[in-house]
Amino acid sequence: MSAAYDRAAELRALDDTFAGVRGLVASGVTRVPRIFRVPDDAQEAPREPTGGRQEPAAIPVIDLGCSDRAAVVAAVGRAAAEWGFFQVTGHGVPLEVGTAAVEAARAFHESPGGEGTDKARLYSREPARAVKYHCNFDLYQSPVANWRDTLYLRMAPDPPDAGDLPDSCRNALFEYAEQVKNLGSTLFKLLSEALGLKPSYLTDIECNQGQIILCHYYPPCPQPELAIGTSRHSDSGFLTILLQDEIGGLQILHEDRWVDVTPTPGAFIVNIGDLLQLISNDGFRSVEHRVVAKNAAPRVSIACFFSTHFHPASTRMYGPIKELLSDENPPLYRETLVRDYIKHYYSIGLDAKTAISDFRL
Ligand SMILES: O=C(O)CCC(=O)C(=O)O
Numbered sequence: 185m186s187a188a189y190d191r192a193a194e195l196r197a198l199d200d201t202f203a204g205v206r207g208l209v210a211s212g213v214t215r216v217p218r219i220f221r222v223p224d225d226a227q228e229a230p231r232e233p234t235g236g237r238q239e240p241a242a243i244p245v246i247d248l249g250c251s252d253r254a255a256v257v258a259a260v261g262r263a264a265a266e267w268g269f270f271q272v273t274g275h276g277v278p279l280e281v282g283t284a285a286v287e288a289a290r291a292f293h294e295s296p297g298g299e300g301t302d303k304a305r306l307y308s309r310e311p312a313r314a315v316k317y318h319c320n321f322d323l324y325q326s327p328v329a330n331w332r333d334t335l336y337l338r339m340a341p342d343p344p345d346a347g348d349l350p351d352s353c354r355n356a357l358f359e360y361a362e363q364v365k366n367l368g369s370t371l372f373k374l375l376s377e378a379l380g381l382k383p384s385y386l387t388d389i390e391c392n393q394g395q396i397i398l399c400h401y402y403p404p405c406p407q408p409e410l411a412i413g414t415s416r417h418s419d420s421g422f423l424t425i426l427l428q429d430e431i432g433g434l435q436i437l438h439e440d441r442w443v444d445v446t447p448t449p450g451a452f453i454v455n456i457g458d459l460l461q462l463i464s465n466d467g468f469r470s471v472e473h474r475v476v477a478k479n480a481a482p483r484v485s486i487a488c489f490f491s492t493h494f495h496p497a498s499t500r501m502y503g504p505i506k507e508l509l510s511d512e513n514p515p516l517y518r519e520t521l522v523r524d525y526i527k528h529y530y531s532i533g534l535d536a537k538t539a540i541s542d543f544r545l
């Protein structure tokens with residue numbers, strides 16, 4: 185690495201544009217700047233794509249509208265234990281609600297940056313702010329900047345001031361958040377039952393209390409093989425519900441291979457987060473995933489995390505659920521406040537799944 189490369193200064197210069205990766209692309213960059221380059225030696229170990237000699241693997245698709253509830257519970261339990269990821273159809277969220285949210289997110293990200301704009305008003309990486317826009321939440325922690333910008337909305341437990349949301353997104357994203365919250369409640373019931381607990385168990389212990397919505401935008405990348413859209417990581421919260429557009433690029437690590445999560449119109453992707461792995465005492469798995477960069481049309485995804493994150497009033501301790509423990513299934517993790525877990529997770533930045541192992545007994 186040449187001495188002339190001042191990474192900190194380049195990160196700062198990007199931050200100071202308030203326009204993110206989209207701003208770089210709009211200005212016509214044809215080469216990936218060094219702050220985004222994935223070092224050769226960090227090339228992510230299991231590089232093999234889906235397929236090879238076998239049939240391409242695919243995450244389970246579960247129809248929540250199926251009238252056989254026991255079968256749905258069993259399918260959710262199997263998927264959460266074996267894959268950590270599944271897609272759901274028959275979920276009751278109208279197609280147009282998801283489409284409107286994706287298009288609102290796209291319009292925001294494609295709006296101009298610069299003085300006096302929504303982007304400049306919202307650009308922040310201040311933890312306390314409920315509505316903000318930034319390029320890489322972990323820009324200064326992570327060794328590799330991701331080819332991605334994000335609009336961040338903390339919707340619950342305390343909803344943001346409506347006026348803080350960009351005008352063009354407000355209605356679509358409030359509506360989306362409400363619908364996805366309801367879907368989250370449905371999923372927490374199914375997951376409780378799949379653990380052999382009463383349906384209200386996970387909501388009784390407030391796993392659904394926090395809701396954070398991240399509207400990601402992945403601009404076309406001129407040298408996609410040198411960069412990454414989202415570095416490999418597992419999600420920190422209890423549960424994530426993700427909507428992706430038709431571009432693709434999301435991959436999950438399954439049996440040591442990267443498996444493509446193929447866009448399925450109208451379906452949501454659901455995945456278990458670290459905190460649910462922790463309280464289920466490894467009954468459910470929080471699985472690493474990443475987004476590859478592409479030189480295609482921009483990609484939009486909306487991730488909804490159920491997690492109270494930095495909520496200061498939350499004093500509940502989370503540890504392996506007592507009802508699941510026995511001599512054969514002793515606790516594997518120590519108890520933690522959500523905010524302490526999240527603080528630790530953020531201090532590392534997106535990386536291979538390491539935060540949860542620091543909480544193992
Ligand atoms: O954009 C995606 O498909 C995934 C984003 C993601 O993994 C995350 O926000 O945690």
Ligand SMILES: [Fe+2]
Binds near residue numbers: 417419473
């Ligand atoms: Fe994620």
